[in-house]
Amino acid sequence: MSKARITGIGHYVPERIVTNFDLEKVMDTSDAWIKERTGISERRYFDPDKDTVANMAARAANAAIAQAEIETRQIDFIVFATITPDYFFPGSGVLLQRELGLEGIGALDIRNACSGFIYAISIAEQYIKAGTYKNVLVVGAEIQSSALEMNDRGRSVSVIFADGAGAVVVQATDQEDNRGILSTHLHADGRFAEELYVKDPGSSRKLRLTKEMIDDPGIRAHMNGNMVFKHAIVRFQEVIYEALKANKLKVDDLDLFIPHQANLRISQYVQKQLGLSDDQVFNNIMKYGNTTAASIPIAMSEAWTEGKLKPGDLLCIAAFGSGFTWASSLIKF
Numbered sequence: 147m148s149k150a151r152i153t154g155i156g157h158y159v160p161e162r163i164v165t166n167f168d169l170e171k172v173m174d175t176s177d178a179w180i181k182e183r184t185g186i187s188e189r190r191y192f193d194p195d196k197d198t199v200a201n202m203a204a205r206a207a208n209a210a211i212a213q214a215e216i217e218t219r220q221i222d223f224i225v226f227a228t229i230t231p232d233y234f235f236p237g238s239g240v241l242l243q244r245e246l247g248l249e250g251i252g253a254l255d256i257r258n259a260c261s262g263f264i265y266a267i268s269i270a271e272q273y274i275k276a277g278t279y280k281n282v283l284v285v286g287a288e289i290q291s292s293a294l295e296m297n298d299r300g301r302s303v304s305v306i307f308a309d310g311a312g313a314v315v316v317q318a319t320d321q322e323d324n325r326g327i328l329s330t331h332l333h334a335d336g337r338f339a340e341e342l343y344v345k346d347p348g349s350s351r352k353l354r355l356t357k358e359m360i361d362d363p364g365i366r367a368h369m370n371g372n373m374v375f376k377h378a379i380v381r382f383q384e385v386i387y388e389a390l391k392a393n394k395l396k397v398d399d400l401d402l403f404i405p406h407q408a409n410l411r412i413s414q415y416v417q418k419q420l421g422l423s424d425d426q427v428f429n430n431i432m433k434y435g436n437t438t439a440a441s442i443p444i445a446m447s448e449a450w451t452e453g454k455l456k457p458g459d460l461l462c463i464a465a466f467g468s469g470f471t472w473a474s475s476l477i478k479f
């Protein structure tokens with residue numbers, strides 16, 4: 147049976163930097179509040195004249211494909227994780243496929259929010275192990291900023307979320323070494339669906355979209371921040387230990403932990419509980435905010451470029467978010 151190995155990583159973030167001080171000008175918030183509660187100093191917002199979810203994904207994908215040293219035409223399947231697609235339908239997978247000129251190959255969209263990238267990785271892993279595909283492109287890309295409410299009412303959500311894209315190439319390998327995706331672990335608990343969600347426009351309403359909705363908070367992300375925080379710190383730890391146990395490994399064996407960049411306080415709490423040192427954890431939320439499904443591949447790409455993720459390293463990625471969903475994966479690089 148083939149193993150699935152990540153052979154290329156890339157990312158793209160929009161050029162426009164929005165600092166906490168920029169947000170102070172449009173809502174009742176402060177750099178100190180945002181830094182203290184979330185760790186975020188600045189984030190990137192897309193350029194509506196230039197960036198789309200699909201073309202940002204394509205830029206990240208091209209970097210990952212170049213690093214994998216394969217031709218774009220060798221990609222035989224796309225898994226695209228996003229909760230902010232360019233269209234209500236079709237999904238972003240087909241748009242990325244078009245951007246890359248890969249007409250004919252399958253393209254699957256994943257809507258598991260912050261856990262979306264790990265859900266997507268698990269699909270690539272399983273298709274490769276089953277022998278169905280050899281080179282799967284896995285992408286997480288989001289444009290959150292166009293839905294943020296830039297005023298006092300929206301401040302608790304708006305200061306956190308932002309835009310970006312990350313991609314990896316997952317390839318089949320028959321090499322006898324132990325490098326590759328060791329396992330993936332996926333969970334969900336729909337009882338908490340409305341604790342972090344966007345209600346409208348919803349398909350099960352008599353009228354999906356009304357004029358009144360424009361001013362209603364229902365079209366914006368609603369987040370019960372305290373509830374998310376409390377569940378996240380428990381589920382992160384559970385799912386990391388689950389992955390370690392499944393592979394008969396210990397926390398000490400980890401070279402690097404890359405958490406979904408939800409909130410620096412969540413990452414730091416989990417780090418402390420696990421007893422990981424600062425150089426065993428990679429965070430970049432300070433620069434990019436929370437980019438939902440894109441945050442893990444963006445962080446992986448930066449960690450790789452900065453030499454903090456190296457060949458042979460044992461990497462743990464883990465995520466928690468809307469659904470609630472949570473997930474982890476252990477990867478030997």
Ligand SMILES: CC(C)(COP(=O)(O)OP(=O)(O)OC[C@H]1O[C@@H](n2cnc3c(N)ncnc32)[C@H](O)[C@@H]1OP(=O)(O)O)[C@@H](O)C(=O)NCCC(=O)NCCS
Nearest residue numbers: 175176179183260301302305371372374375408409466467
């Ligand atoms: C969102 C979060 C930062 C809020 O921090 P908190 O300490 O729980 O803050 P609270 O929601 O209790 O709000 C505290 C006060 O700050 C205010 N506040 C909220 N957003 C603010 C902002 N951007 N700037 C200034 N004040 C703000 C609140 O209105 C509240 O004021 P009050 O005490 O007068 O009512 C925190 O709950 C959190 O990080 N949750 C997890 C969120 C997350 O990770 N989401 C991503 C999931 S993938």
